[in-house]
Amino acid sequence: MIAYKSQRIAYPYFVVALFLFALQVVMGLWLAINYAFTLPQGLVDVFPFSTARAFHTNLLVLWMLLGFMGGTYFMIPEESKRELFSVKLAWIQLILLVGTGVTALIGFLFGWTQGRPLLEIPTSLDFLIVIGALIFLYNVGMTMIKARNWTMTQGTLLAGLVTLALLYLFGIPFYHNLSIDWYYWWWVIHLWVEGAWELVTAALFAWLLMRITGVDRRVVEKWLYVEIGLFLFTGIAGTGHHYYWIGAPKYWLWVGGIFSALEPVPILLMVWDTLRHVKERKAAINNPVVWMFAIGCAIYHFVGAGVWGFLHTLPQINYYTHGSQVTVSHGHLAFFGAYALLNLTVFYYVFAQLKGITNFRQVLGKWGFWVTSISMFLMGLAFGVAGVLQSYLERKLGLGYMVTHQNMQLWFHIVLVCGLFFLLGVIIMIYDLLTLKEEKAR
């Protein structure tokens, strides 16, 4: 059921991404164990929390980027009405990026690291990643240029991917001043997740909505303009909410506070937009699971990124919650809602297309969706309660860090239990996706 042969390249990207996703969750469980129990010194010396955290976060970035790249390779031929410029290059890129990623992970075990959170990959490997990104952009760009069927959706996607690659460069140098270091660290992290990644996923999501709902391109793309405009308007200057306490000028308290208070608006617009497209659909619902993930993604995106972000973005609140478990709560809900569910929506849609399935079995997908969504939400709540406790006991009452954490232990045990259920849900989804079949007629 695919129109272009080269779209098949999405499959290996997605399979690798799913495997890394599972590994990320296993590492997450290990981190929860570190929080909930006292580990022997000998183990801590060999495999400390820091290394496990580097695994957890780098696996997150790697699997999500591979998901976006696979999604792009699937979407571009359909949008531009042409085969990909080069399937071979796409393979080389995949092998290069996965090879670099695995090398980096093994390196972490031996202390080979740049030592900056989320950007631990050593500088020499960074250059391989840049080469991988350039191959990708060249391949996507050439396909679009040769096809000359420009659409708004393609433009958004390409703009997002180019920005994503450019911003990565700011994470490479060694900065002398710690404050400047964090200033540009956020150009990678914040401007990725609230800038470039939003562009990429908004384009993928718009394309998917057009496909499954059959709603007119003109309507979808008009709203895409508005959403992206608002995303970038609030998101770019909203970077300021990370500059409150780093030794930057005081005006960031105002700029960050005002712009980021508006950040939920475009997400709310996206939810409303999605629900309206679904209501005005011109196509029949043949695979409810895909729709369930799409709508779930929009709503979860709003809750995790929009509401949870808004809750602690004002300087008066952030003064107490900054760098506490409240941040952890927001991070988990936002990444799951905005990016994990988006990728999984694309995976379900694309896997069915690649295998030429019209109606696949729905039951496991639904279970996977609800088990992961609910357990992640409860985990976010548990982190949130721990974070509020920490803000009050450590920051307000001035109890020491360790004393405070002793009072938060119960919630880390709850996080661990939620994590076990989350892993179960992920295993169900991965099994379901890899064995997706036409449902037998009843």
Place this chain on the structure above:
Amino acid sequence: MTDKTAKLIFWGGTLSSLILFLILTVDTHRQVGALTHADKLSAQVLDGKRAFQKYNCNDCHTILGFGGYYSPDLTRVYSRRGPDYIRNVLQHPEVAFANSFRKMPQQHISETEIGNLVAFFEWVNNIETNDWPPQDSKKYRAANRLSSAAGVSRGAALFQENRCFDCHKLEGVGGDTGPALDQAGQRHDEETIKRIISQPQSVNPQATMPSHEDMSASDVSAIAEFLAKQKGEGR
């Protein structure tokens, strides 16, 4: 909404935010030197930052509030704990946290690197962070003392304000780095306790506790008086 309005929102929104952000970035660069005391960024401080990255400290600890949330924030560690305590922990984390429920890995950091790390923390300690973090803010700690002193003795309030709980336990609450103090009054008289607080090594040369010579005599007396009363049921 027409297509034209939609495009206008897109370009207007994106460009206005981007221009504002870039202008403020330029201005931040102009001001950041003074706010962070960049003139004191010596070669040793830079080597300290390199060591900080080499040992991946930042994936367990936060600094300026960013990083791993597994261990205490290090922005103000220099004023909170002092150089001796930092050296001691970096040399022998397995000893310092032997009784702690959370451990720190022994990474065999060299003596030079430890000195560089201390210099780095001393520099970070002076970054002007709009009085963050609250737990290390003088303003907030003093307010805490005033509010808690209403119900308990001045000595108890000072005991809390000066973070003695970070290392010592009372009634089962507190850290494990130093000994529990429930029986402090049985082991030492008030005068000795005063000396331990201001100069621990003068009583026990092996003590790893930081000295508090800058603490006022009346504060030391108040805490010592409070501790001398701790004569918990002998075990």
